[in-house]
Amino acid sequence: MMSLTLQRIPVFTTPLFCRWSSKVFQRHCSRMKMRVSDALASKETGTNVRIQGWVRSVRPQKDNLFLNVNDGSSLQPLQVVAGSHLNTRDLTFGCAVDITGTLEKSPSKKQNVELQAQRIEVVGECNPVDFPFKIKERHSLEYVRQFPHLRCRTNAFSSLLRIRSEASAAIQSFFRDNSYLQIHTPVITSNDCEGAGELFQVKPAGDKNDSDDPNPHFFSVPAYLTVSGQLHLEVMAGAFSAVYTFGPTFRAENSQSRRHLAEFYMVEAEIAFTESLDDLMKDQVDLMLKRKFNIISYTEAIDILKSSSQNFTFSTEWGCDLQTEHEKFLVKHCGNVPVFVINYPYELKPFYARDNQDQPKHTAAAVDLLVPEVGELCGGSLREERLELLSQRLAHAGLKDTYEWYLQLREFGSVPHGGFGMGFERYLLCILGLHNIKDVIPFARFSHSCLL
Amino acid sequence: MMSLTLQRIPVFTTPLFCRWSSKVFQRHCSRMKMRVSDALASKETGTNVRIQGWVRSVRPQKDNLFLNVNDGSSLQPLQVVAGSHLNTRDLTFGCAVDITGTLEKSPSKKQNVELQAQRIEVVGECNPVDFPFKIKERHSLEYVRQFPHLRCRTNAFSSLLRIRSEASAAIQSFFRDNSYLQIHTPVITSNDCEGAGELFQVKPAGDKNDSDDPNPHFFSVPAYLTVSGQLHLEVMAGAFSAVYTFGPTFRAENSQSRRHLAEFYMVEAEIAFTESLDDLMKDQVDLMLKRKFNIISYTEAIDILKSSSQNFTFSTEWGCDLQTEHEKFLVKHCGNVPVFVINYPYELKPFYARDNQDQPKHTAAAVDLLVPEVGELCGGSLREERLELLSQRLAHAGLKDTYEWYLQLREFGSVPHGGFGMGFERYLLCILGLHNIKDVIPFARFSHSCLL
Numbered sequence: 001m002m003s004l005t006l007q008r009i010p011v012f013t014t015p016l017f018c019r020w021s022s023k024v025f026q027r028h029c030s031r032m033k034m035r036v037s038d039a040l041a042s043k044e045t046g047t048n049v050r051i052q053g054w055v056r057s058v059r060p061q062k063d064n065l066f067l068n069v070n071d072g073s074s075l076q077p078l079q080v081v082a083g084s085h086l087n088t089r090d091l092t093f094g095c096a097v098d099i100t101g102t103l104e105k106s107p108s109k110k111q112n113v114e115l116q117a118q119r120i121e122v123v124g125e126c127n128p129v130d131f132p133f134k135i136k137e138r139h140s141l142e143y144v145r146q147f148p149h150l151r152c153r154t155n156a157f158s159s160l161l162r163i164r165s166e167a168s169a170a171i172q173s174f175f176r177d178n179s180y181l182q183i184h185t186p187v188i189t190s191n192d193c194e195g196a197g198e199l200f201q202v203k204p205a206g207d208k209n210d211s212d213d214p215n216p217h218f219f220s221v222p223a224y225l226t227v228s229g230q231l232h233l234e235v236m237a238g239a240f241s242a243v244y245t246f247g248p249t250f251r252a253e254n255s256q257s258r259r260h261l262a263e264f265y266m267v268e269a270e271i272a273f274t275e276s277l278d279d280l281m282k283d284q285v286d287l288m289l290k291r292k293f294n295i296i297s298y299t300e301a302i303d304i305l306k307s308s309s310q311n312f313t314f315s316t317e318w319g320c321d322l323q324t325e326h327e328k329f330l331v332k333h334c335g336n337v338p339v340f341v342i343n344y345p346y347e348l349k350p351f352y353a354r355d356n357q358d359q360p361k362h363t364a365a366a367v368d369l370l371v372p373e374v375g376e377l378c379g380g381s382l383r384e385e386r387l388e389l390l391s392q393r394l395a396h397a398g399l400k401d402t403y404e405w406y407l408q409l410r411e412f413g414s415v416p417h418g419g420f421g422m423g424f425e426r427y428l429l430c431i432l433g434l435h436n437i438k439d440v441i442p443f444a445r446f447s448h449s450c451l452l
Numbered sequence: 453m454m455s456l457t458l459q460r461i462p463v464f465t466t467p468l469f470c471r472w473s474s475k476v477f478q479r480h481c482s483r484m485k486m487r488v489s490d491a492l493a494s495k496e497t498g499t500n501v502r503i504q505g506w507v508r509s510v511r512p513q514k515d516n517l518f519l520n521v522n523d524g525s526s527l528q529p530l531q532v533v534a535g536s537h538l539n540t541r542d543l544t545f546g547c548a549v550d551i552t553g554t555l556e557k558s559p560s561k562k563q564n565v566e567l568q569a570q571r572i573e574v575v576g577e578c579n580p581v582d583f584p585f586k587i588k589e590r591h592s593l594e595y596v597r598q599f600p601h602l603r604c605r606t607n608a609f610s611s612l613l614r615i616r617s618e619a620s621a622a623i624q625s626f627f628r629d630n631s632y633l634q635i636h637t638p639v640i641t642s643n644d645c646e647g648a649g650e651l652f653q654v655k656p657a658g659d660k661n662d663s664d665d666p667n668p669h670f671f672s673v674p675a676y677l678t679v680s681g682q683l684h685l686e687v688m689a690g691a692f693s694a695v696y697t698f699g700p701t702f703r704a705e706n707s708q709s710r711r712h713l714a715e716f717y718m719v720e721a722e723i724a725f726t727e728s729l730d731d732l733m734k735d736q737v738d739l740m741l742k743r744k745f746n747i748i749s750y751t752e753a754i755d756i757l758k759s760s761s762q763n764f765t766f767s768t769e770w771g772c773d774l775q776t777e778h779e780k781f782l783v784k785h786c787g788n789v790p791v792f793v794i795n796y797p798y799e800l801k802p803f804y805a806r807d808n809q810d811q812p813k814h815t816a817a818a819v820d821l822l823v824p825e826v827g828e829l830c831g832g833s834l835r836e837e838r839l840e841l842l843s844q845r846l847a848h849a850g851l852k853d854t855y856e857w858y859l860q861l862r863e864f865g866s867v868p869h870g871g872f873g874m875g876f877e878r879y880l881l882c883i884l885g886l887h888n889i890k891d892v893i894p895f896a897r898f899s900h901s902c903l904l
Contacts, residue, residue, distance in 0.1 A: 035631060035693070052725040053693070054865050072692030073631060096865040098725070123725075124837070124866035131864050149857040150864065152691035161692070165634045172624060179487060179525060182617045186895045187639060187677075187700045188652075188715050190902045198656075200640075204704035205651040205676060218704060218714075219902035224657060225639075232895060232904065239604035240524030240613075241487070241505070247699065248639045252656035252670060262670075263640050273504040273550070273575075385576070405601040405904060412583050412602065413506050413548040414576035443638045443684060450642045450671035452684065452857060 032100070037073035042103055042113055050100045051078060051115060052123070054153065057135060060087050067120075069097060072152075075159050079106065082117035093135035094126030094153070141439050148443055148451045160440055164428060168246070171267055171424075174287055175244045180269060183236045185229030185245040190221045191402070198252045200225040200262075225250035228421060231352070231406060233270035234383060237417050238409055244269040246424070254447045258436040259375065261425065263445040270419035277342050277367050280380045280418050284340075284369055287422065293369075295340040298322075299361060301330055308333070318361065319345050322368075327375045338371045351393050351403075354382035354418070367420070374430045380420025387411055484552070489525035494555055494565055502552045503530060503567060504575070506605065509587060512539050519572075521549060524604075527611050531558065534569035545587035546578030546605070593891050600895055600903045612892055616880060620698070623719055623876075626739055627696045632721060635688045637681030637697040642673045643854070650704045652677040652714075677702035680873060682804070683858060685722035686835060689869050690861055696721040698876070706899045710888040711827065713877065715897040722871035729794050729819050732832045732870050736792075736821055739874065745821075747792040750774075751813060753782055760785070770813065771797050774820075779827045790823045803845050803855075806834035806870070819872070826882045832872025839863055 034042075034049040053071030060066075065087045068077035080099055091097070101117040108114070132147050133139055133154060144151040151157045175182065188202055202223045217223070229245040236243040249266040269283060285293055296304070305316040305326055314323040322330075322341065331339055343356060343363040353364035366381035384390040387410040394400045394407065428440040438444040443452055486494075486501040505523030512518075517539045520529035532551055543549070553569040560566070584599050585591055585606060596603040603609045627634065640654055654675045669675070681697040688695040701718040721735060737745055748756070757768040757778055766775040774782075774793065783791055795808060795815040805816035818833035836842045839862040846852045846859065880892040890896040895904055 037631075052867070054691070072633065094865050096867045123868070124862075124864075126865045127863070149687045149861060152688055153865075158691055161635070161688075162633065164636075168634055168636075169624065169628060172621065176621060179489075181524065181614065182620055183613070183894050184616075184620075184700070184717060186715060186897055186904075188702070188897050188902060189904070191904065200654050200670075201657040202652050202654060202677065205653040205674075218652075218706075218899060219897065220900045221902060222657075223897075223902050225654065235601045235904070236604055236613075236894065239506075239610055248636070250640070254670075263638060265636060409601060410576075411579070412576075413546050413578045413605075415504070415548045416575070442635050442688065445638055445640050445671065445675075447670060448672045450640060450673060450675050452638075452641070452643065452687070 035073040036069065036071045036076075036078045039078050039103060039113065039115065040074060040076055040111065045103055045105050045113065047103045048100070049103055049115065050098070051080070052098050053078075053096070055091065055093060055095050055097055055126075058091055058093060060084065065091075067091070067097075067117075069099065069115075072158060075155060075162075076111070079108070079111055079114040080117050080120075081114055082120055086117060086120045088120075088122060090122045090125045091120065092126055092128045094128065094131045094133065095122050096124035096126075097121065098123050141434075141436065145438060145444075152442075157439070160428075160432070160434075161442060163432065164440060164442075167428060167431070168424070171246060171287070175246075175269065178242070178286075180242045180244045181236070181240045183229070183233060183240075183243045183245050185226065185232040185247065185268075187226050187248065187250075188219070188223050189226045189232075190219065190223055191231060199227065200250050200252045227251060228266070229268050230270065230419060230421065233268055233419060234352075234406075234409060234417065237270040237272045237419070238413065238415070241272045242269070256447060258438070259426070259429075261437055261441065261444060261446050264437070264441070265424035266421050267424055267427075268419060268421040270417065272415045272417040274382070274418045275416045277365055277380075277382065277418070280382070280420050281340050281367060281369075284378050284380070284420055284422070293338045293340060294334045295342060296330070296334070297342050298344045298363065301326070301341050304330060304333055319347065321348055324375055327370045331370050331372050331375075336372045338369060338377075340367055340369050342367045344368075349381065351390070351397055351399065352381070352383045352406075354384045355389055355393075365418070369422075371426075371430050373433075373435070374426045376423075377426050377430060378420050378422040380418060382416065382418035385410055385414045385416050387414065487525040488521065488523045488528075488530045491530050491555060491565065491567065492526065492528055492563065497555055497557050497565065499555045500552070501555055501567065502550070503532070504550050505530075505548070507543065507545060507547050507549055507578075510543055510545060512536065517543075519543070519549070519551075519569075521551065521567075524610060527607060527614075528563070531560070531563055531566040532569050532572075533566050534572055538569060538572045540572075540574060542574045542577045543572065544578055544580045546580065546583045546585065547574050548576035548578075549573065550575050593886075593888065597890060597896075604894075609891070612880075612884070612886075613894060615884065616892060616894075619880060619883070620876070623698060623739070627721065630694070630738075632694045632696045633688070633692045635681070635685060635692075635695050635697050637678065637684040637699065637720075639678050639700065639702075640671070640675050641678045641684075642671065642675055643683060651679065652702050652704045679703060680718070681720050682722065682871060682873065685720060685871060686804075686858075686861060686869065689722040689724045689871070690865065690867070693724045694721070708899060710890070711878070711881075713889055713893065713896060713898050716889070716893070717876035718873050719876055719879075720871060720873040722869060724867045724869045726834065726870045727868045729817055729832075729834060729870070732834070732872050733792055733819060733821075736830050736832070736872055736874065745790045745792060746786045747794060748782070748786070749794050750796045750815065753778070753793050756782060756785055771799065773800055776827055779822045783822050783824050783827075788824045790821060790829075792819055792821050794819045796820075801833065803842070803849055803851065804833070804835045804858075806836045807841055807845075817870070821874075823882050825885075825887070826878045828875075829878050829882060830872050830874040832870060834868065834870035837862055837866045837868050839866065 032050045053069040056070045056077045057068040065082045067080040070077040098121040100119045101115045106114040246267045344366045346362040346364045349364040353366045356363045369378035371377045425437045484502045505521045508522045509520040517534045519532040522529040550573040552571045553567045558566040698719045796818045798814040798816045801816040805818045808815045821830035823829045877889045
C-alpha cells in the first residue's frame with residue numbers, strides 16, 4: 001500500500017521534485033478571500049476581505065457607486081460601496097468581479113455589513129444586450145427554463161438548487177442517523193424490476209447489434225437503465241438489515257407532463273425483520289415533515305370513488321388501478337392531507353409484493369402515499385419472503401429461471417422485509433409548493449428534450 | 453400547498469380513517485429491539501433485548517448452546533448463550549433468527565457483553581449443504597464474487613461495503629464543510645465530454661431506430677450515458693463558485709482488467725475563481741489522506757522515462773500519452789508515493805483544457821494524480837475561460853455549433869476556473885490495499901457481465 005513516509009527521490013535536475021506541505025498552498029490572497037454568506041454573517045468590521053462573484057445590480061450615484069455582488073453562497077447579495085472613480089463601463093449586470101476592501105457596518109437597515117471597496121476588477125464581462133436575463137426584471141420559471149446553462153444565475157433557480165442540495169444532505173443524514181447503510185445500487189441492470197415496459201436499453205454507441213454476431217451484447221445479456229434499486233436493496237437487506245439508496249432512476253415514458261421526467265432521483269429503503277406496513281409508513285412519515293397522515297385501504301378508496309358524484313374517465317371498479325384523477329379526488333376528499341392507500345389488489349402488484357391471503361378480495365401488502373398537488377409521492381410494499389409462495393408466483397409468470405437468484409434470497413436465511421421508494425423531485429415539489437418537476441432538477445431530461 | 457392542520461374527514465364506515473401520531477407506531481416489541489452494534493457497546497447489563505440477525509456460528513455444548521449472531525451493523529457478532537434445550541435442528545450457519553434475552557457481562561475476554569437467550573426463533577432456515585458459504589471456512593474474494601446476491605453475507609465483503617458507505621458519507625461531509633454545493637449532474641446526456649469513443653448510447657427498449665422515421669430519437673437527439681459531469685458542473689460553478697457531484701459514470705470499455713468497470717462512481721469538483729493548478733491539487737490532497745505528495749511536470753516525466761533502462765512497450769517521446777507501464781514506473785521512481793503530473797501536451801488534452809501558451813513545447817494546465825498500485829486516481833485541469841481561445845479551438849475541431857452554450861458561459865461573466873475528478877472505487881482500492889475493483893462495488897458491471 002501507499003507508504004506513509006516520503007522517501008528521498010533521486011533528482012535529475014533541480015527543482016525536478018518538490019515536496020508539499022499545506023503551508024505551501026496558503027497564498028497571501030486566499031487568506032483574505034471570503035464567501036458572500038460569510039461576509040454577510042461577519043461580526044467583525046474593519047476586516048480586509050476579498051470577494052469574488054457576479055454583479056446583480058449597479059447603482060452609480062454622484063459620489064458613490066453601489067453594487068450588489070452574489071457568489072451563489074446565499075440568496076442575499078453583498079452590498080459593495082465604492083467611490084465613483086472605481087466605476088467602469090464594463091461593470092454591468094451579470095459580469096464577474098474580484099473586489100478587495102474592508103467590511104464595515106452598514107448604515108442601511110437592509111444589511112448588517114457592506115464592503116467598502118478599494119479595488120474592483122471586472123474579471124469577465126457580460127454584454128447586457130445579449131445576456132438573456134435583464135437587470136431588475138423578474139423572469140418567470142418558464143422563461144428561464146429555456147436557458148439550462150444560465151438559469152442557475154437567477155435568484156429563483158439558484159435558491160431551488162441550494163434547497164435541493166440541503167434536502168439531499170438531510171435525507172442522507174436521516175438514514176445515517178437511523179443506522180441505514182447506503183448502497184450504490186447499479187444504474188445498468190439486466191433485470192426489469194417492475195415487470196413493466198418503458199425501459200431504456202443501453203448499448204455501446206455505434207453498436208449495430210448484428211444478428212449474425214453470436215454474442216451481440218456488450219454485457220452478454222440485454223442491459224437496461226434501472227427503474228428501481230429495490231431488488232438490489234433486498235439482496236443487501238439480507239445482510240445489513242436496513243439499507244437505502246439515493247440516486248438516478250429512469251423511465252422511457254413518452255410524457256411531457258409537469259410531473260414526469262425520463263431521469264429522476266429516487267430515495268429507496270429496504271428493511272429486514274419488518275412485518276407490517278405500519279413500520280414502512282412510519283419511516284415515510286419520519287422522512288417527510290412531521291404531520292398527520294390518513295390511512296385508507298384500497299377497498300375503502302374504491303368505495304369512496306364509487307359513492308362520489310364525480311364522473312371519472314377511468315373505471316372505479318374494484319381491481320382497477322387508481323389513476324391520477326382518482327388520486328386527486330381521494331386527497332381532496334380526505335381534506336387535502338397526505339393519504340396512505342394500503343392493500344392493493346394482488347393482481348395489480350408485481351411478483352414481489354407480499355400476498356395478504358385474504359381471498360375473495362385478494363390483496364397484497366402494498367402502500368402508496370398520495371399528497372396534495374403532487375399525487376403519488378411514495379410507493380412501498382412488504383415483499384414476499386415465503387419461498388413456496390414466491391416460487392409459485394414466479395413460475396406462473398414464467399419468470400422462475402430469470403429470478404433464480406431472487407428465490408435463493410428466500411432459500412437461505414429469509415426474513416420478513418419490506419421497503420419503499422420516494423420520488424425526490426416530487427418531494428421537492430411538495431415541500432416547495434411548486435408545480436413543474438423541471439424546475440427542481442439541475443438538468444431536466446424528458447421526451448424530446450436532453451439539452452446539454 | 454400541503455395544509456398544516458388535519459381536517460375532519462367524513463367517514464363512510466368506522467374505522468375507515470385513523471389518524472397517526474408517532475406513539476401509535478411504538479409497538480411493544482420494537483421498544484426492546486436492538487442492533488448488534490448497540491448491544492456490543494451497551495454498558496447496561498440485565499437489560500431485556502431482542503436481537504434479529506443471521507447465525508454466523510453454532511457451538512452446541514453439553515449444557516449450553518453458543519451462537520454468534522450478526523445483523524450487518526458491525527463486523528463483530530454478538531455471542532448468544534442459551535440452554536441446550538433451545539437448540540433445534542434448523543439452527544444452522546446462515547439461518548435468520550429472532551432472539552430475546554438479557555444482556556449480561558461476558559465472562560470471556562473476547563467481548564464485553566453476551567446475550568443470555570430466553571427464546572430463539574428460527575425465522576428463515578438455511579440449508580448448509582446448498583448454501584455456498586461454509587461455516588468456519590475462509591472464502592476468497594474470487595470465490596464469493598461468483599455469488600453477487602449472497603456475497604454481502606460474508607465478513608470480508610460486508611466490511612468493504614460498510615467502509616464504502618462511510619467513505620461516501622465522508623466525501624459528502626468534506627465538500628459540505630468546505631461550502632461546495634452538491635449538484636446532481638445528469639446520467640443521460642447529449643454531449644460527449646471527453647470527445648472520446650467508448651460511450652454507451654441510450655434508447656427506449658424495443659426502439660428499432662427506423663431510418664424512415666423523421667425523428668427517430670426519444671430525446672430528439674442521440675443520447676448517451678455520461679462519462680463525466682464536468683461540463684454540467686462548469687455551468688453551475690458560474691453561479692455557485694464551488695460545486696461537486698458524486699455519482700455513477702460510464703465507459704463502454706471492452707476491458708476485463710482489475711482496474712476498470714463499465715459503471716463506476718466518480719467524485720468531481722469544479723471551482724470558480726481558481727487560477728492555478730496548485731489550488732486544484734490542494735483540494736485533492738485534502739480529500740485524500742493527509743500525506744506528502746510529489747509534483748513533476750509531464751516534460752520531466754518524459755525525461756525520467758527516457759533516461760531509464762527499462763524497455764517500455766509504448767513510446768516515451770514527448771507528445772505521447774502516458775501509459776499504465778509509464779505511470780507505474782514514475783510512481784516507483786518517486787519512491788512509491790503519490791505523484792502529480794502536471795502540464796500535459798496541449799494536443800493530448802480535450803478542448804476545455806486551458807492553454808499554457810508556452811510554445812514550442814505547447815502544454816495545457818492539466819494534472820493527473822498517480823498513486824501506487826492503482827495508477828491514475830484523479831485527473832483535473834484549469835478550463836479555458838478565454839472566449840477567443842476557446843472559440844478558436846472549438847472551431848478548429850468543428851465543434852463550435854455543438855458547444856455554443858459552452859461558449860456562452862465564457863461570454864457572460866466568465867471566470868478562471870478548474871476542477872478535477874476522482875474515481876471512487878480506485879480511491880477505495882487505494883485506502884484498502886485491495887487489487888480488484890470488482891471487490892469494492894456492490895454490483896460490478898463490466899464487459900460480458902451484468903449479473904442481477
